[in-house]
Amino acid sequence: MMDRMLRGIAGSFILISLALAYYVSPTWLWFTAFVGLNLLQSAFTNWCPMMWVLRKFKR
Secondary structure (H helix, E strand, O other), rough: OHHHHHHHHHHHHHHHHHHHHOOHHHHHHHHHHHHHHHHHHHHHOOOOHHHHHHHHOOO
């Protein structure tokens, strides 16, 4: 369940930041890169900051 929420949040963040980059400012692409880098590092370290946040909200 948490993994599905994480993927949904990450996908939403990427799509929202791409829309903001298109309609508001290309600077929003840095947020897209930040989300992508977090996903990449979590693949190697098996630790994701958003999972920590989700676990805090679950309690």
